[in-house]
Amino acid sequence: MNSDLAKLRIKLKEYIEIILDNYKNYIDNSIVNYLHSNNDIVKLNAQDTVSFICRDGILYLTKKAYNIFPILKNDKHYGSNLNNKVLEENYLDTNTTYFDYINHVIEAGLNEYDYFEESLLHEAMHLYGSGGSSPLKEGINELKTRELAKKTTLK
DSSP states (O other): OOOHHHHHHHHHHHHHHHHHHHHHGOOHHHHHHHHOOOSSOEEEOOOOOOOEETTTTTEEETTHHHHHHHHHTSSSTTOOOOOOOOOGGGTTTTOHHHHHHHHHHHHOOOOOOHHHHHHHHHHHHTTTTTOOHHHHHHHHHHHHHHHHHHHTOOO
């Protein structure tokens, strides 16, 4: 867990810079200053949830993933399609659902770190102030995340 967090903190700092480079005219300077000065912006959330949470400038990853992935690894489809992914050219034109995403997680044989990393850019957008408290705000965050991922070839 600690090594995953350490790697994710480094990657998150990279993503924060990429987001800033692309959206600096739309981001409050106090948020920029906070994210640049705080090195502990990724933590594990021990609550009984599988959700990622961004609150008060901190990204909380679900600690429960470390309980769930050993179970997923027993699924007969786990790791059955290691190339299971949405192609970059399809980032903006896909009808995939959350259920489809979970099937991807299983078939692609993701581990906890991979699971966190695949959501990291989306969650980093939330840290910069992109809302997620309603379906519309979450959808806009996802759209802007996919546009940025396609432009920069990030996950």
